[in-house]
Amino acid sequence: MKRPLPVRASGAFTAVVLMAAIVGSAFAYFTSQGLGSASAAVSSLTKPTITAATAAAGGTVSLTWSAATAPGEEAVKYYVTRDGGAPGGTCAAPAVPAAATSCKDSEVGIGTHEYTVTAVWRSWTATSSSRSATVTIGEATHFTVTAAASTTAVGVADNLTITAKDQNEATVTTYTGSHSLVFSGASSSPGGTAPTVVNSSGTVVAFGTATAIAFTAGVAAVASSKNGVLKLYSAGTANVAATEGAITTTSPPAITVTAGAAAKYALAVQSTTPVVGSGDDLTITAQDTYGNTVTAYTGSHNLVFSGAVASPGGNLPTVSDSAGNDIAFGTATPIVFTAGVATASGEVNGEMVLYKSATAASVKATEGTITNTAVSVTPVAGAAVKLVLTAATLTPVAAASDNLTTTAQDAYGNTATSYTGSKSITFSGATTSPSGAAPNVTNTAGTAINFGAATVLTFTNGATATRVLKLNKAEVANVTATDGTISTAAPVVFTVSVGAAARWALTSVVASAGSIGSPCLFTCPITLLGNSGTVKANVSVTDSAGNTVSELGSGHTAKVTATGGTVVEGASLAIAATGPAVSTTRFTYTAPASGNFTNTLTAAVLAGTAYTSATATASK
Numbered sequence: 001m002k003r004p005l006p007v008r009a010s011g012a013f014t015a016v017v018l019m020a021a022i023v024g025s026a027f028a029y030f031t032s033q034g035l036g037s038a039s040a041a042v043s044s045l046t047k048p049t050i051t052a053a054t055a056a057a058g059g060t061v062s063l064t065w066s067a068a069t070a071p072g073e074e075a076v077k078y079y080v081t082r083d084g085g086a087p088g089g090t091c092a093a094p095a096v097p098a099a100a101t102s103c104k105d106s107e108v109g110i111g112t113h114e115y116t117v118t119a120v121w122r123s124w125t126a127t128s129s130s131r132s133a134t135v136t137i138g139e140a141t142h143f144t145v146t147a148a149a150s151t152t153a154v155g156v157a158d159n160l161t162i163t164a165k166d167q168n169e170a171t172v173t174t175y176t177g178s179h180s181l182v183f184s185g186a187s188s189s190p191g192g193t194a195p196t197v198v199n200s201s202g203t204v205v206a207f208g209t210a211t212a213i214a215f216t217a218g219v220a221a222v223a224s225s226k227n228g229v230l231k232l233y234s235a236g237t238a239n240v241a242a243t244e245g246a247i248t249t250t251s252p253p254a255i256t257v258t259a260g261a262a263a264k265y266a267l268a269v270q271s272t273t274p275v276v277g278s279g280d281d282l283t284i285t286a287q288d289t290y291g292n293t294v295t296a297y298t299g300s301h302n303l304v305f306s307g308a309v310a311s312p313g314g315n316l317p318t319v320s321d322s323a324g325n326d327i328a329f330g331t332a333t334p335i336v337f338t339a340g341v342a343t344a345s346g347e348v349n350g351e352m353v354l355y356k357s358a359t360a361a362s363v364k365a366t367e368g369t370i371t372n373t374a375v376s377v378t379p380v381a382g383a384a385v386k387l388v389l390t391a392a393t394l395t396p397v398a399a400a401s402d403n404l405t406t407t408a409q410d411a412y413g414n415t416a417t418s419y420t421g422s423k424s425i426t427f428s429g430a431t432t433s434p435s436g437a438a439p440n441v442t443n444t445a446g447t448a449i450n451f452g453a454a455t456v457l458t459f460t461n462g463a464t465a466t467r468v469l470k471l472n473k474a475e476v477a478n479v480t481a482t483d484g485t486i487s488t489a490a491p492v493v494f495t496v497s498v499g500a501a502a503r504w505a506l507t508s509v510v511a512s513a514g515s516i517g518s519p520c521l522f523t524c525p526i527t528l529l530g531n532s533g534t535v536k537a538n539v540s541v542t543d544s545a546g547n548t549v550s551e552l553g554s555g556h557t558a559k560v561t562a563t564g565g566t567v568v569e570g571a572s573l574a575i576a577a578t579g580p581a582v583s584t585t586r587f588t589y590t591a592p593a594s595g596n597f598t599n600t601l602t603a604a605v606l607a608g609t610a611y612t613s614a615t616a617t618a619s620k
Contacts, residue, residue, distance in 0.1 A: 043071035045124040048078060048101075048117045050131035057218075058174035059109065059139035059166070063091065064102040068119035068126055075099050077120045083113050094118070110138045110168060138166035140175045140218075142250045143242045147230065151256040154189065154235060154290050158255070160197070160228040162213065162220040162242050171218040179220075179244050180210040185252050186238035190291030195238070198229040213242075235259040235292035260288035262297045262340075265365050265372035269352070270344075276311065276379045276412050279351040281344035282319065284365055284372075286337060293340040301342075302332040307362040307374055311355035312413030320344070320351040335365075357381035357414035382410035384419040384462065387481045389492040396471055398433065398499045399545040404441060404469035406481055408462045415462040424454040429479040429491055433472035434505075435546030436519040439479075442468040474498040474547040498550070499543030503612040504558060504603045507548070507582060509537040511618075521546045524616035531597075535589040535618055539573045539603045541581035541611060552581040556608035560587045564599035565618070572606055589618065596620050 049066040056062065061082075068076050077097035080087045082105060089106035092098040097120045105115075112134040118127040148159040164175035178200060184207055186195040194206040200214040202225070213220045214227055222228045232238050235257050241249035266285040274280040286297035300322060308317035308329055318326040319333050324347055327333040335342045336349055344350035354361055354377065362374035392403035408419035422444070428451055430439035438450040448470070449455040457464045471477055471494055478491035505521045512535070514528030521542070526535055539558040540548050554577040560570030570587035589601055597620050604613040 045070045045076070045119060045121050045126045047126045048119050048128045050115060050117055050128050053115050053131040053133035055108070055133045055135045056174060057137035057170070058172045059107055059135055059137075060089065060174065061105040061108050061113065061115070061133045061135065062102070063105065063115060063117070063131075063133075065117045065128060067101050068121075070119075070121035070124070072121070074121065078117050079120065080105070081116050081118070082108070087115075107139055108133075108135050110135050110166070137170045137172060138168065140164040140172040140247050141167045142247060143181075143244075144251070145240055145242055145249050145253055147240070147253055147255050149255075150253065151258065152232065153258050154233050154260050154288060154292060155231060157225075158230045158232070159222040160220075160230050160240070160242075161222075162215075162228060164215060164218045164247070173217040175218045176215050178212050178214050181213045181242045181244050182210055183207045183240060183242055185240045186232050186255075186257075187234045189233035190287070191233075191289075193233040193290050195230070195232045195234070197231075198226055200227045202226045204231075232257045233290045233292075235288075259292040259294045259296070259340075260290070262286040262294040262370055263289045265370060266291070267363065267365055267372040267375045269363070269375055269377055272375075272377050273380050274354065274377065276355050276357050276382050276410060276414055277315075277353060279344075279347060279353055280377070282342075282350040282352050282365075283344070284335065284337075284342040284350060286340045286370070295339040297340045298337050300334050300336050301367050303335045303365045303367050304332055305329045305352070305363065305365050307364045308354050308377070309356050309359070309361070311357075312409075313355070313411070315355035315412045317352070317354045317356070317361070319353075320347050320349060322349045324348040326353065352377075354379045355412040355414075357410070357412075358417075381414040381417050381462070382412065384408035384416035384486055385411050386486055386489045387425070387483070389479060389481055389488055391469065391492060391494070392466075394493065395495050395497065396469075398474050398496050398543055398547050399437065399470060399472050400499065402469045402471070402494075403466045405466050406457060406459075406464045408459060408486070417461040419462045420459050422456055422458050423483050425457050425481050425483055426454055427451045427479060427481050430471050430477035430494070430496075431473050431475060433474075433545035433547060434519060434542070435472075435521050435544075437472035437545045439471045439473070439477070440469075471496045472545040474543075498547040499545065501541050501549045501552060501581065501609070501611060502544045503542050503546070504605070504614040505540045505542045505546060505548070506537045506601075506603060506614050506616055507540045508586070509535065509616070511535050519546070520616070522612075522614050524614075526616060526618045528620070529591050529618050530620060531591060531595070532593045533591045533618075535591075535601070535616065536586050537616075538586050539575070539583040539614075541575060549581045551578055553577050556581070557606040558583060558603050559606040560589075560601060560603050562589055562599050562601045562618075564597055565589055565591045567601070573603075575608075589616075591618055591620070 046068045048068045052064045054062045079094045079097040080091040086093040087105040089104045091103035114130045144163045152158045164172040188194045196204045199212045205211040238255045239252035241252040268283040270281040286294045316328040321334045322336040357379045360378045388407045396402040408416040440448040443456045444458045477494045480488045480491045513530045517525035556575040558573045568588045573583035601616040
């Protein structure tokens with residue numbers, strides 16, 4: 001409504017606009033200024049009236065108010081105060097008024113609160129009367145989690161119920177719809193299987209990952225095997241908590257998780273590199289599918305061990321049973337378990353002894369379908385206690401090269417790898433050939449050393465490089481070796497055969513006086529024979545070392561000549577066609593009747609093959 005107001009003017013004095021009347025909290029104002037008389041439009045900004053202040057669970061208050069009226073066409077805006085301060089939610093604060101005539105205040109604490117609504121138009125304001133609202137259920141501050149079963153087995157489904165609570169433990173019924181919860185408080189199994197919860201769509205989600213869970217009236221419950229089905233895999237106690245942002249579980253429930261049935265063994269060894277023949281204590285743990293110790297697995301169980309083999313000496317791998325008896329691998333072995341674990345005590349209940357070195361043993365223990373992933377154990381050879389000889393052939397030909405290897409072994413026949421460096425080995429057991437050629441072995445430098453003398457050999461990891469052996473006498477030779485502290489436990493037996501026919505030889509030599517040198521075969525010194533002294537002998541065919549050959553066949557005839565004196569029956573000496581190749585008759589040499597002499601007798605071919613001749617020197 002407009003009312004005329006008097007206006008006074010003086011000269012060019014500009015009319016002063018006065019605020020003339022106050023109606024309620026609205027102000028009348030002039031709409032124009034100047035000299036002379038004018039009229040002003042004056043009205044009011046009315047107060048809004050709060051028509052509803054409705055508190056709801058979850059710490060919210062819904063407000064509505066009547067619209068205020070203002071003189072002009074510009075919109076009226078409003079702001080809300082709660083207990084004299086700024087509200088939350090969608091309610092406008094004093095700094096930023098808004099045109100809406102309703103809002104929802106949030107994060108309102110439990111208790112009674114006073115609200116006012118202030119209308120704002122230009123520089124005018126008009127504030128409503130206060131209206132109270134009492135919040136009895138606050139916002140969600142934490143979750144409570146309960147499980148259908150407080151004791152469960154690994155891998156078994158357990159249904160969770162999750163409730164949103166306010167600070168006074170009231171269920172926040174407005175906490176609804178899908179919420180992303182992160183579960184915690186349970187660990188993965190020893191085998192690495194993580195605990196899980198099934199989300200609202202049926203997907204299995206691991207702990208620690210956001211899991212969609214649907215709430216209705218503040219409660220999330222399992223439905224159709226979805227929305228909170230828990231599975232735990234680590235035996236023990238789990239304290240399962242659910243968290244969404246600042247809302248968490250303040251008192252997680254304790255869920256006791258028991259191990260499943262025994263499905264496998266975990267096998268541990270005291271050493272993965274034991275010395276052969278020494279005890280290696282085993283620890284055997286019965287586990288369920290997920291690697292938890294099955295504490296209910298107790299008492300005596302018959303385990304069969306496998307994965308290791310006998311030593312070269314035939315010693316079988318063993319495990320001691322609960323009575324202390326050493327049981328060979330492959331045989332049922334009584335082992336006592338306590339709370340799922342069997343441990344060795346001294347030489348009782350699980351002390352393993354392996355005898356084969358160098359090769360990794362994949363040790364397993366089995367009872368029915370229960371077994372373990374193989375444990376690799378590589379035994380170490382013991383100290384050298386003997387030498388072992390091996391040869392390329394045990395039937396060499398006399399004077400031929402044979403390859404001989406000398407190996408140091410421990411008590412169980414394993415190569416004693418600690419036996420290294422230069423060693424002086426003395427060989428024995430073979431004899432000198434008729435020609436005087438001694439058996440020999442080449443040393444590290446390649447020099448042939450006769451049996452009976454120290455032969456320097458270099459050992460690497462218990463075995464020498466192969467050396468050259470020569471046995472010169474046709475015989476059965478029982479060859480042994482020693483370094484002075486260790487020797488061959490058993491000789492290596494060689495059967496040496498005669499070589500190919502190669503030489504004429506003088507055999508069965510007899511002198512009437514004087515001395516016959518040794519050897520007397522290819523060359524034969526006869527001294528102090530004396531005048532008219534006689535020498536009688538046969539002629540034979542031998543191999544290069546002087547071993548008489550046999551079965552030479554017919555057509556071989558020798559002759560014996562001398563540089564002085566006389567030879568009787570030496571002009572034609574037939575060699576036996578069968579048996580030893582020796583002349584069937586003997587020749588006789590007679591020295592000169594007087595004077596000094598040194599005469600050479602020569603046996604050579606008369607008919608047949610021209611072998612190397614043999615000689616004898618007769619002197620007075």
